[in-house]
Amino acid sequence: METSRLEPTPSQTVGPFYGYALPFPGGGDIVPPGTPGAVVLRGTVTDGQGLPVPDALVEIWQAGPDGALRGAPGSMRRDPVTGGFLGRTGLDFTGFGRVATDADGHWHVRTLRPGPHREGATPYFAVCLFARGLLHHLHTRIYLPEHAAALEQDPVLGPLPPHRRATLVARAERDDVYRFDLRIQGGAEEETVFFDFP
Amino acid sequence: MTPTATAKTASQRDIDREIAEADGSRPGASHPARDYASYRSSVLRHPEQQLVVVEDPEAVELSGPVFGVTDVTGLDNDLTRRHAGEPLGERITVTGRVLDRDGRPVTGQLVEIWQANASGRYAHQRDAHSAPLDPNFTGTGRCLTDAEGRYHFTTIKPGAYPWRNHTNAWRPAHIHFSLFGQAFTQRLVTQMYFPGDPLFPYDPILQSVTEAKARERLISTYDHDLSVPEWSLGYRWDIVLDGPAATWMEEGR
Numbered sequence A: 001m002e003t004s005r006l007e008p009t010p011s012q013t014v015g016p017f018y019g020y021a022l023p024f025p026g027g028g029d030i031v032p033p034g035t036p037g038a039v040v041l042r043g044t045v046t047d048g049q050g051l052p053v054p055d056a057l058v059e060i061w062q063a064g065p066d067g068a069l070r071g072a073p074g075s076m077r078r079d080p081v082t083g084g085f086l087g088r089t090g091l092d093f094t095g096f097g098r099v100a101t102d103a104d105g106h107w108h109v110r111t112l113r114p115g116p117h118r119e120g121a122t123p124y125f126a127v128c129l130f131a132r133g134l135l136h137h138l139h140t141r142i143y144l145p146e147h148a149a150a151l152e153q154d155p156v157l158g159p160l161p162p163h164r165r166a167t168l169v170a171r172a173e174r175d176d177v178y179r180f181d182l183r184i185q186g187g188a189e190e191e192t193v194f195f196d197f198p
Numbered sequence B: 001m002t003p004t005a006t007a008k009t010a011s012q013r014d015i016d017r018e019i020a021e022a023d024g025s026r027p028g029a030s031h032p033a034r035d036y037a038s039y040r041s042s043v044l045r046h047p048e049q050q051l052v053v054v055e056d057p058e059a060v061e062l063s064g065p066v067f068g069v070t071d072v073t074g075l076d077n078d079l080t081r082r083h084a085g086e087p088l089g090e091r092i093t094v095t096g097r098v099l100d101r102d103g104r105p106v107t108g109q110l111v112e113i114w115q116a117n118a119s120g121r122y123a124h125q126r127d128a129h130s131a132p133l134d135p136n137f138t139g140t141g142r143c144l145t146d147a148e149g150r151y152h153f154t155t156i157k158p159g160a161y162p163w164r165n166h167t168n169a170w171r172p173a174h175i176h177f178s179l180f181g182q183a184f185t186q187r188l189v190t191q192m193y194f195p196g197d198p199l200f201p202y203d204p205i206l207q208s209v210t211e212a213k214a215r216e217r218l219i220s221t222y223d224h225d226l227s228v229p230e231w232s233l234g235y236r237w238d239i240v241l242d243g244p245a246a247t248w249m250e251e252g253r
């Protein structure tokens, strides 16, 4: 570690009471219902006993269908007159979604399939997971089933055991609805792969 | 640390012993270990497998969401002016800079906070603490960092509150912070504490940061120059975001 670098501020758990501060109306509608090409990602967050985690927060960051990672403001637009929520415009693709899990640990977002963020890249949704009980958030990724074969060649994911790699691939539940469960703890067989970015 | 201790409610003395055992055990570490069992809720909520290291300079996570003036209003950073009346408690201003590890300011990014009221009660339905709610205080705020990476909030000093981690568990007064950097890898959710709080040694959440120097980085400084005469007491707290960002982001934003 270079000594000239500043030491980081430590992480602390999001705790149980973020619910009235962080989630916002339309947080999961990265695109409005009825948008051509829209897909739903849904799943459950579970703990080491397989029980639902009802106080988790799931954030998504992704490229647009064109692969661009430029993002845009306006995910949580506020009304300057009333101070209330205006909602997204539905015109600009911000690439950002945030949803809290419900009492059953379920979450879902509505969005567009990302394009490759560079030539030849396998597209994915970046996920950041927070929860009461989690002292430091976790990063994972959601890959679509049509890209599962490409992951075998991926320099980072290719060497993983197949069952580990499989935890990163969503399952097509029906047309345009994908299932992706997040298992925070579950031994070598079931636990979701999480990433570290040093 | 003994996960078996979750079987029955631990005493403060049990927790003190666990805290002492772990203290200083991870030299150089800033972030808490996710399996810090003295915080009982972590026992079933941490991964047991190694995290997979990613060093791809073009990873999606090296960029991140963008926020702008449409996402906040001018009043969002004043938690004392959301209701018809003034909230009870000690009015404070909290300010500081958000930097990356190279000391560069994180500009135009979203800072969100939430906190208990002066009595230590959250305006959240699930908060069962018997302390009174304050009809004039909700306890949430947000702002964008300025060109120097500065944020600024006016609020009231939150109270300590009990929780059920162990018998007689109390959280030191704190404000929850959520921060975005230039990259998704720099995302941070943390808590700011107030200097000199006697509850520090007893709190397994603060003590989950096992290195004393790192813990100090979670504690704000009272700054008399920030206090506004006949109005509010000033606290300063600078935040350094961890994690890499794409070098190409520098020109774009």
Ligand SMILES: [Fe+3]
Binding pocket: A015, A017, B116, B171, B174, B176
């Ligand atoms: Fe709290």
